[in-house]
Amino acid sequence: MLIRQILNNNVVSVTDTKGTEFILTGKGLGFNAQAGQDVDIAKVEKTFRLHDDRVSDRFKVLLNEIPVEVIQLTDDIISLARNALGARLSESLYVSLADHLYYALERHREGQDIRNPLEWEVRNFYRKEYLVSRQALALIASRTGQLLPDAEACSIALHIVNASMNTPDGQVMEITKLIFQIQNIVKYWFGITADEQSINYQRFVTHLKFFAQRVMNGEVLDNDDEELFSQMPEKYEKTLGCVKAISDFILKNYSHTMSSSEKLYLTVHIGNVVNRHKHSI
Missing domain, CATH: 1.10.1790.10 (PRD domain)
Structure with missing residues (x-):
């Protein structure tokens, strides 16, 4: 590998025979070295290959x-x-x-x-x-x-x-906030404290992560479930009321209109969570 750029005494940018760039770190790796020379492989401690040029450029700046x-x-x-x-x-x-x-x-x-x-x-x-x-x-x-x-x-x-x-910086904070808000609506609606160790609760949270990400990205999941959602059994009546409250909250605060598919899946997940707390419903 040939040295392309010396970033500092401990970091160099190199290229292989195919012209692919790598960033190498190691104590004294760049000391007294020059561009065009073979890198001293014995001194290399870490090798980085970043495919995104923008990330690579930011990484080089950070290395200094x-x-x-x-x-x-x-x-x-x-x-x-x-x-x-x-x-x-x-x-x-x-x-x-x-x-x-x-x-x-x-x-x-x-x-x-x-x-x-x-x-x-x-x-x-x-x-x-x-x-x-x-x-x-x-x-x-x-x-x-x-x-x-x-x-x-x-x-x-x-x-x-x-x-x-792979979301923009800061979006995870907003996603986490929305998950917390939905979870609280469920808690208040049914008067329960969810069993956070249960598999159903973990599946519910996983569903909310992807749902919240879609909300933040302005995406709607629609699998043409209008008829199936309209035929939800009577046992889900209270859960459907909770989902409507969530839907109204999201529309007002995030300008996102939930599809029948999103309401259907949320109803099922909430139903599974609260089913462990029948004594509280």
Whole structure:
């Protein structure tokens, strides 16, 4: 591999024989090196291949702003998340998570940790991502000697969720907010506290994630279920009232008109959740 650009003493951009660009990190990798030379493979610690040119450009800028150790730590956390979740994660996570970790570590050193206002929501709506992020905190502690507060696990989890959904920055916060709002309407309507450990509740939350994402993107799921929805059995009468309340709320607050298909699937999921609490209905 030939050196294309020296980003700093520890990071270089290289190309292989096919002209494909890679970003390599390693202690002293760029020191006394020159463009056009063969890279010293023995010094390479991490290899990055980013396919999105815009992300790659942002990543290069970030490499000059934060320590290479944070970049390498970010890569290890992303690998941990990929292996644990089996999910495809957007390349933008290399930029957003590295930037977040750098400033989180800086704040912690200065005693200025920040609470995450969505801690409860993250723990309950994104359990797998949250557990991975708790492991990430242990990894951070072992590498840096800094034990970040649990709120940071929630923040890291949100970055992972955002990358798995491949949504614009900040949209996951809005999606999480909508999930919380719908869950509360269900709770108030039936006077129950859902069993958050149950399979039905987890399926309900998963359904809400994709539904909320469609709402934010202005998309409507319509599988021509008008007739089936109109024939919902009488046992769903109270659930249908709840779904109507949710539909009205979403129309007023998000300008989204729910289709019969969306109402049908939501009715079934809510029915399964509240069925465990018949004594409360």
